[in-house]
Amino acid sequence: MSRETSSLPAWQARRPAGQAGIRLMAWLCRCFGWRFGAALLWPITLAFVLRDGAGRRASQRYLSRALGRPPGFGEIFRHFHTFAHTLLDRFFLHASRAAAPFDIRVEGLEHLAEAVAAGKGVILLGAHLGSFEALRFATGAGAPVAIRMVMHRGGRGALTALFEENDPSFAASVIALPASGGDGIALALALRETLAGGGVVGLLADRVAAGQAVMTADFLGAPAPFPLGPFRLAAATGAPVLLGFGLRLAQRRYLVHIEPFVDAIPPCRAGDAAGERPAEPWAALRPHVTRYAERLSHFCREHPYNWFNFHDVWENDDESGRSRRPPRPAARASLAGAGGDAAADHRGADG
Amino acid sequence: MSQPDTIPFAAPPFALEAEVARLIVTVLHLENKPEEIDPAAPLFGEGLGLDSIDALELALAISREYGIELKSDDERNRRIFASLRALAAHIGAARAR
Numbered sequence: 435m436s437r438e439t440s441s442l443p444a445w446q447a448r449r450p451a452g453q454a455g456i457r458l459m460a461w462l463c464r465c466f467g468w469r470f471g472a473a474l475l476w477p478i479t480l481a482f483v484l485r486d487g488a489g490r491r492a493s494q495r496y497l498s499r500a501l502g503r504p505p506g507f508g509e510i511f512r513h514f515h516t517f518a519h520t521l522l523d524r525f526f527l528h529a530s531r532a533a534a535p536f537d538i539r540v541e542g543l544e545h546l547a548e549a550v551a552a553g554k555g556v557i558l559l560g561a562h563l564g565s566f567e568a569l570r571f572a573t574g575a576g577a578p579v580a581i582r583m584v585m586h587r588g589g590r591g592a593l594t595a596l597f598e599e600n601d602p603s604f605a606a607s608v609i610a611l612p613a614s615g616g617d618g619i620a621l622a623l624a625l626r627e628t629l630a631g632g633g634v635v636g637l638l639a640d641r642v643a644a645g646q647a648v649m650t651a652d653f654l655g656a657p658a659p660f661p662l663g664p665f666r667l668a669a670a671t672g673a674p675v676l677l678g679f680g681l682r683l684a685q686r687r688y689l690v691h692i693e694p695f696v697d698a699i700p701p702c703r704a705g706d707a708a709g710e711r712p713a714e715p716w717a718a719l720r721p722h723v724t725r726y727a728e729r730l731s732h733f734c735r736e737h738p739y740n741w742f743n744f745h746d747v748w749e750n751d752d753e754s755g756r757s758r759r760p761p762r763p764a765a766r767a768s769l770a771g772a773g774g775d776a777a778a779d780h781r782g783a784d785g
Numbered sequence: 786m787s788q789p790d791t792i793p794f795a796a797p798p799f800a801l802e803a804e805v806a807r808l809i810v811t812v813l814h815l816e817n818k819p820e821e822i823d824p825a826a827p828l829f830g831e832g833l834g835l836d837s838i839d840a841l842e843l844a845l846a847i848s849r850e851y852g853i854e855l856k857s858d859d860e861r862n863r864r865i866f867a868s869l870r871a872l873a874a875h876i877g878a879a880r881a882r
Contacts, residue, residue: 618836670842
């Protein structure tokens with residue numbers, strides 16, 4: 435069996451946004467409102483674009499693929515600026531929606547309602563595309579059950595701490611990824627219980643953490659690694675899978691798009707009959723990973739400034755298209771690509 | 786894989802260990818042979834290096850094979866999953882109840 439790992443990805447090696455800076459920004463937003471915060475984003479974004487060479491180059495490589503041509507400085511700035519806006523909006527979505535009205539249109543909510551009604555739990559696959567928070571809030575109103583996001587918590591993310599202060603329901607809506615050195619048992623059982631209770635589990639399936647099992651698939655024209663965890667979770671539990679993205683269209687305007695993905699992924703139990711082990715234990719997941727990458731590529735082309743992975747996701751593209759798993763004993767428990775022990779949220783985006 | 790229901794409590798501990806080892810290898814598609822798993826070594830992290838989805842698959846298999854439900858809020862989880870030996874002991878004790 436080939437179980438290999440991804441090495442420490444670039445995004446995990448980066449530093450989170452400064453605690454003090456975020457606190458100051460939050461205070462200014464509370465005092466002077468969304469418009470003032472939005473105005474501040476111009477100089478803040480400019481500072482980030484100028485200072486963050488690695489992020490700028492990653493943005494350039496990504497936009498070249500998404501736009502189909504090399505981007506200019508203005509387009510790279512717009513990419514950073516869009517990301518900054520989703521963070522600002524996230525703060526206001528949590529803190530005081532009345533202070534900053536949002537226009538959030540939802541399409542496909544009936545698919546979610548239908549899947550929930552089946553009673554087997556639902557896996558909602560998202561991406562670092564637009565704002566998952568917009569999706570969570572929009573579906574919160576009409577959805578039969580709340581969405582629990584799988585993400586990192588704990589003392590690291592200044593933004594997450596802020597959101598939890600502003601919105602006590604936020605903590606309950608999160609299934610925590612194991613802290614460094616954690617074993618993932620609590621995560622595994624929480625996932626199982628949420629799904630068994632008919633709940634919705636939200637996972638971002640476009641970012642790989644160190645030590646994670648991955649599969650490469652074509653993403654915007656070149657192979658990129660995707661985490662296998664979300665797809666293995668679907669296969670293990672038999673829960674229906676949907677895609678969900680909260681796309682930012684304009685200032686305070688979002689389109690939440692939900693579409694069916696697969697009714698059920700059959701369990702990956704190749705090799706247990708005759709005792710033969712398959713060369714690639716998760717080969718059965720390939721079509722699903724491939725289609726996820728295709729749909730993500732589609733939405734990245736439609737909304738190029740919405741995808742927020744400011745590191746080079748194609749950096750390991752010399753790998754063949756096989757699935758890889760962490761070599762023992764180096765494996766670590768992680769799932770949605772949202773962290774590892776040396777992980778720093780990319781500018782605190784994941785909390 | 787499970788032993789006949791008539792003699793479940795008669796099985797000596799190491800037999801159950803071997804049985805759980807076979808379950809782990811089968812369910813998780815491990816390269817290891819069941820007898821190669823060190824009963825005292827950690828299942829997660831440094832030992833077998835299992836991850837959270839492995840834990841989920843294992844919990845589902847244990848529920849299926851032995852009818853034992855593991856709860857996320859059980860403080861003993863870490864100890865239960867500490868090693869093959871600990872897991873087999875937990876299954877043995879739960880079955881005996």
